[in-house]
Amino acid sequence: MKKIRITIIILFILFVAVVSGGSLLEKDRSFSPNENRYLAEPPEISFQNILEGKFQDGLEQYLKDQVCFRDKWITVKTGIQKVCGNTDIGGAYVGKDGYDFEKITREDVDERLVRRNIKAVSDYFDIASEFVPKDHLSFMLVPTSGYVMDDKLPENARLFEQSEYIDKVKNAMKDYHFVDVREELRSNKDQYIYYRTDHHWTMDGAYIAYKKWCEEEQLPYEDKNYLQQNVMTDRFRGSLYSKILDAGSAYDKIWTYSPAGDAPYGAHCKVTIDNKKTMDGCFVASKLKEKDKYMYFFGGNFGEVHITDQPDEESGDKSEKNLLVVKDSFANSFVPLITSDYDNIYMIDLRYYNGDAKEYLKEKEITDVLVLYNISNFISDKNIYKLVGRINY
């Protein structure tokens, strides 16, 4: 009996010693790619810091961030939660068939912000209609994967009523061109149209919206059956994976499409980012080696991206088609499909763009406007007011 008792004592001390000593010995990491944040460094010891409690809080944060085998501990936790039937982990839903979903409940929706954002877009269209015909002012609002693939959501999972909000926006856009992609996406919900581990749509999801867009804008498009799929990576674990951190999570593929025998859509153009960096095509292969492989499209999000189909500038052509895309990251996999339909495409991302969006219309001789947002971004983004440059009520 005594031996077992001593074993208990040794086990207890061993546990504390291993975790404590292991954390001490393990080299500090400065960045956590899954969390996309810098990890805490040791706090500074000073009388003032101790008195204010900054040192104490800093040390706790430092230990939390730099504990040994940090990610392993978290996958153990996720594993146990999953075994216990919990499908609400780390602020995301663990769905069926390897699908994870964003968790946005009705309590998360800020009604005032939604009203403000809708008003900002319709005000902007009102102003834009002075230069651009009304039917060339378009708004595409993309539903989330949880809405489209509702059969893969956990039973009874709580989501906000996004269809109601999309209807609200649609109503406010009566005078303009609202591209409603709900039906088309939902009727393809058994296809691979959203990533399993990321909240974005895949190229197939974007293609469905592209087809609808082309039909309504009377633009020609290639049938998907004649397109060739180029898989760029099959080792993508996206934002939802990072939230849940499940060791057994699926991997996603990222791909592009090319017309038979040609280079992929979006590869032929010249892309200028923030008036500084230029590159050929919409794709950045080096991002496939990083954690967030969705950045393969355009290399991420930037304030202003100019895409032109004509590498040699031929100015003065009055019949030029210039499209302004006001967007979030969902547009990044959509825009490559339409690069050859316009002479110039200007993408502005209001989170990073601080210029005058009204002046921009004149300056770039815009002939078409497309506002493209994912519904969950649109209802929560606090930058959309920048379109009209003032906060409405």
Next chain:
Amino acid sequence: MVFSSFVFLLVFLPIVLFIYYICPGKVRNLILLIASLIFYAWGEPVYVLIMLFSTVFDYVNGCLIEHFKKENHPKRAKVVLVIDLIGNLSILGFFKYADFVIDNINNITGAGLSLLHIALPVGISFYTFQTMSYTIDVYRGKVKAQKNILDFATYVTLFPQLIAGPIVQYKTIAKELEKRKVTITDFSEGAFRFSVGLAKKVLLANQIGSLWDSISQLNQMSVATAWLGAIAYSFQIYFDFSGYSDMAIGLGRMFGFYFLENFNFPYMSKTITEFWRRWHISLSSWFKEYVYISLGGNRKGIRRQLLNIMIVWLLTGLWHGANWNFVLWGVYYGVLLMIEKLFLLKLLKKIPDWIGHLYSLFLIIIGWTIFAQTDIQKLCGYVKTMFGAGASAGVDSDFFYFLGCNAVLLVVLVLCSIDHRVWLEKLLGEGKLTAVSKNNEETVYEIGMNSKKLIIAKAVIMVVLLIVSFAFLVGDSYNPFLYFRF
């Protein structure tokens, strides 16, 4: 510092244990004192001064009371005691209740006095009650005054029970303060107990607590969801608090102190009277010993007894927090206990046990609903929803979702709330459970002191609980930055 923090588990505890055990017995109280002061000052660097003041104040008063008693000046002893009580209660009153009083004066008279916005010193409700128990007991002649201020300071500041109890009365550990010995059994039982407490806090209380958090944030809910939320909170508060007490008791034993049990499977109660013998035992026995009995208890007729019960429960409510919902909660229990005392207890004894369990749990859950919400308006809304008024439906899909996600956890919570000693004794045979301490009327058992199988099981359980608890602790620190939305 709290026991479930990384600083405590990975830095403080190993260092203190190491230094404590390499040093000779004579300086061990000093080491505990220094460790406890660091432990307290960690979160409250300035407020440690209040605790030190309390220590000196009560130390001096204890000595004075004993001195006057020896010199045959009982009146002077009484004066010192009164001064001591006033002093302690003033400190507690000022830091805990000043803003509450000002706020209420403002509400009644519209005087518009500005609030003081004093942060509540952690653990002040616990350690003032402990030191008061000391001076009262010295006055009553139940304990000798502690002449060694170091030993006394060690008692007041003792970190295992400093900030969330149990309320350890001086007489419980008076002998151990002067001389104690830690056996291998003590340390291993202490380590096991600590791990169990940590698991209760991290794996049970925190997890079910997040269900309560989600439900209490809803604007609209069904009757079933409201009840699920109230049940979740009832589990959360029990496992949080009893887990903390387990950690305190376990740590105490690792340093050679035997604290009394603080919880005895309270949700097994068949009456509310029984519930309060099983819940937060150190607090109810404190109030019983120092308030209820001092007021005359049940010796002055039934009317006076009922009044005494009401006074005790008003104070118990207020002790839990400076807010009207706590007062309401105290009165609620005062009334229930009076009703039981008057006639219900006799009735409850005659009916089948399961009705008693149901009756008690129903009232306990309503009680926690009152306790959980400091906003009276929200509280009323919530209770109404529980009884169907203003609810969106009887049941809804939200309820089924919450239930599905937490089904396994709820089963575990129920199992852990059941007194497992009954079937363990059956499993192991008579005499394998050993009674180790008597705490009020309830005998408290320690499991498997004489069973080899059980000790091996304890070793395995301890390691598993430590690993899983730690995984959840690290998991809770994981917070992806929300850039992902873009």
